[in-house]
Each structure stands twice: as structure tokens, then as C-alpha cells.
Amino acid sequence: MATNIIEVKNLTKIFDVGTNQVEAVKGISFSVREGEIFGFLGPNGAGKTTTLNMLSTLLFPTSGTAKVAGYDINNEPDMVRKNIGMVFQEMSLDIDLTGKENLELHAIMYGVDKKTRNQRIMEMLEIVQLTDKANILVKNYSGGMKRRLEIARGLLHYPKCLFLDEPTLGLDPQTRRSIWDHIKKLNEEYGITIILTTHYMEEADALCDRICIIDHGEIIALDTSENLKGHLKGDTISLEFENFKALKKFEAKIKDFAGIHAIKIITPKTNMRQMLSKMAAIRAQMSGGKKPPAIMMDPAKHDAMSKMMRSLPTKMNIIIENGSEKVASLIKIANDSGIKIKSLTIKQPSLEEVFIHYTGRSIRDENGSRGATMREIMQRRMRSVM
């Protein structure tokens, strides 16, 4: 059994934002095995980068601890830094220096011997195929070249593990694929443990041995891609009905249908409880302050009421084995009982579904701070213009 290169225990980070306290990472624990590609998957602001920054000793944890390559991040930060390579989410090269000069400076900072320095630099440039670009200023590199140079730099001091924060963010599909190939090669041929963060499902799927789904600073699931998808046990059929009544009727009809693993009714954005209290208010108003009638009135007669009815759920997801074969019989059931189906789609399970399954929603985007936005704009400019 492989040993653990990273062991995290109850790691917590609380940021003070003005007078508020934001708990970015909420006491997470996990371990990474030596030689695996371990991925953090989650939306922006989930706490992935904060976790990585704590593991690389750039941020002090509020509480909890972790061991990286056998060293404690709180007590031996220097030893941790010596044994890890880090590729940041944002570009961190000096664009006024050449590729080789960037690597040289890095080698000196990490105490690489003067004799082996040059040979090491050439070796790394070879791995990322930048040998012929070594003496060009980094400002003249393309986005993908910069990323590759950063990976080469991260490997220069032979780290035990390499941290990659969003390695392919903002890169075009071809470049992304080539970076993926490089990462796989490093892992397979050189046996380097790789810990990466991403919010691209397909990236986590294509690269990672194990995926850790993280959201709101908590670990929601941690397993191989196969096993995570296995929890979904089949295809997803999404159905949309005319109204809530039809949906309910259909749900009752297919209750005993073979092969169904789960039926999920997709609630529209309005909060259910809010809706019910509103409904009660409307009913009280209609009955003129008297005790509301026990039986619901015909909703079509009342505008407000029919509006309420329209906001009731009309969509459902059915998770079913061999969905494409069974969809015909499902439609037949609906036709036989006179239920109209407005739309129907069948999806193979993807990590996207996995994410929705575990978090109850799709991956979202969030606004960054002003400084971060500014940096992002500058970075983008650096990447595209130069």
C-alpha cells in the first residue's frame, strides 16, 4: 500500500472581512497517497485555493494542521516549501526576464547546486518542450508556453509533490489538452504526486485518480471518478410536464417501474415554505378573514392562486438503468393515463451530474474582490497581448 504524502487534519481558515468572519475552509480532513493525481473540484470560492495556500504555507491555518511530505505546515514551513512545487492560479513569472533567467532565479532560491543548475534547467525545458524558447523574454510567450514554463519551474528542485492551482484556466482547448498530457507524463514517468484544483468537470475526469468535491469549505465527496459516478447508478431522464398535477400523477404511476433508482423533483427557484405561507395568506384573504376552507378552491378561478400553481414544480429527473431502452415504456405509461409530457432529455452520467447530485446545484460563478478582478484583467492582458 502506498504511503500518504499529505495528511490533513481539521484544517480551518477563517478570514476577517471587515467586521464579518468568513469561514473559507471548515475543518477538512483528508489524505493524498504518494504517486497519485489528486483533484479538488468545486466552484469558485469553494475554498480550493485557500486549502492549497495553507498546504504550501502561504497562509497560516486558523486551526488544524497538515503534514506535507512528512513535515508539519505549522512548525516546519521551510522544509515543506523545499519539498513542494507550486504553480499558482495566476501567472507568477517575471515577464521582463527570459524563460531561462526565470528558471535560474528559481534554482538559486531553492538552493540547487551551481554545477547541476544548468543541466537541470535544460532537462526541465526539454520536458515541457521549451528548449528553443529559453532565451526569449517571457512577455513574448503565449499563454500555454507561460503555463508550461511555470510547470517546469515548479519541478526544477525535484519536489516530492507538485501543486497546480487551476492549471488550465483561461487556456484554449488544444493548449489545455497538451497541458493535460504533460501532467499525466510527469505523473506516470517521473512518479510525482500531483495535487490540482479545478472547476472544470472534464479536467477532473480526465486527469485525477481521486476527486475531492469541495463546496462552501467542506468536503462533500472524495472518491475515484468511477465510484462518484457509480453513485448515480445509471442515466438521467429529465421530464417536463404541463403542470404539477400531471407530474404528481405520473410519479404515482411509475412508482413500481423496474430499474428506477431515484426520482428527483426539481423545485423552481421560489422557496417552498415561502410559497406555502403566501398561499395561506391568499386563502385567508379570499375567505374574508374567516377560517380558511379546508378544501382548496379551484385555482383557475383566482388569478393569484393560478399564478401560485404555475410556480409549482413541473420538472423531474429520473435516474434509471439503461435509460434509452426504457424511455419508450415510460412514455407509454404517460400516454395511457393521458399525461402530457412537454419535453424529455436523456443524459449519460457526467461529473456535472455528480456535482449536482452532491451539492443540489450546478457549478456557479462568483465575483472576486476588486484586487483579484484587477489582477485578473492584467493577467489576461499579459497573456493575450504580449
Place this chain on the structure above:
Amino acid sequence: MLCEKGDIMNKIDINFTVSFALAKREFIKYLRNKSRVITSIFQSLMFLFIFGFAIGNQALVSAGIIPQAILFAGIFSGVSIVMDRMLGFFKEIMVAPISRTTITIGRAIGGTLVASIQGIILITLTSIFGAFGYEPLLFLKILAAIPIIFLTAFLTTSLGNLISTRMKDFHQMQFIMTFLIMPLFFTSGAIIDFVGTPFFNFTLINPMTYCVDAMRHIMLAGNPTISVGLPLYVDILAILAFSLAFIILSAYIFRKSESV
């Protein structure tokens, strides 16, 4: 126990090889940035012609202008760490297994070199234009002024470093110009001579006063218009004391702060 010891070692551990590598980087960047070189030379010449030749007592003002040009260059070098922070390179330095003191010293050396070069260019140009008169000893005076130039450059770079520890982006540069650099410039006695006035005692809190005073000691030696307020050794000691205070304070703040 072992961990604690390692922690203390880390705090005082200075790796000069790395410091010099960081300084070299700063220097290469300065040389590659042609506009920065040209701007600094032009700015110095502008000071010289406007203040030196327009206001009387050319020699006195010229000797004062040299430290001021170094002040601008030094602060800018110190503050350039903010640029690194904005462009991302800062993180690469911060994640490296080197002490923060090593980083601070590397930046101080690099900045001092860059600011000194500007000082040397300016003192050469002013001498060529005859601001200090032409005399056989002029060349020796310039050589003697070079250590003062280095000290001034070290002082101003350290001050720039100190400012940069609390600066997140360049929006605050205007604030620093107005509330720090300009007051330092005007109260140093470079343009208006305060020696002999009661105001002079007040200007002693401005570290630039000592730089101007020291420069005058050397460049105006033997000149009848010389106007100095303090002995040369006091000037030099004061410059060193201010520099060390700034650099220790910035290393301290830097060490206590988180990296991202």
C-alpha cells in the same frame, strides 16, 4: 523543541547568494526598461535646469538636487514590489524556502544599485555642465561623493521597502507622493536653504536633510557659498541609523504578514 529552534534559525537566516540573485534581477530589469532609464535622466536634468540654473546659487542647489533624484529613484525601486505583487511574481518569491529577511536584503541591494546609478549619472552631468565650477579637485570630489550617493540610495530604497509592506496596489501611490515624497523633498533644504533658521531644527526629523547636508560637505568643500548645518560624521551616522531602522521595521512587518 527542535521545531522552535528551526523557527528561530529561519528568522535570522540570511542567504546572501539568494539576496544577490534577487538584486541582479532588479538590475537586469532596470537596464532592460529603456524608458525608465531615460525618464530618470531627463527628470534629473529638468530639476537641475529649473532649480539649479534658474534660482541663483547654482552649486548649493545642484548639490541638493542629487539626493532628491535618488529619493525618487529609491522610493520607486522600493515600491516596485507592489508591481511584482500585482503581476504575480511576488508569490513565486514568497513560496520559496528563503527567509523574509533574505528577500528584504535582496530588494534593498537591488534598489540601492539602481538608485545609485541614477545619482552617479546626475552628478556626472551636473559637473560637466559646470554647476560646481571647474577645478582640479572636482574629479576627486565626485569620487568622494559616491559613498554618499550609495548611502542615500540605501536610505531611500529602505524607505520605499517599508512603504511597500503596507501597500496593496498602485492607487495609493498618489497618496504617498503627496503626503510623503513631496514633504521630504521640500523640507530637506535642497532648494530652499534652512541652515541658520529656526526651521532647521524641525527639518532634522527628515532623513533627507542629512543626505543633502553630507552632499554639500563634499561637493562644496572650499566653496565660499557652502552652507552646512551639521558635521559630516553626524550626517553619515544619521543616514545609517535611519536606513537600519527602516529596513529592520520592514523586515519585521514583512515577516509577520501572510503572503497572499
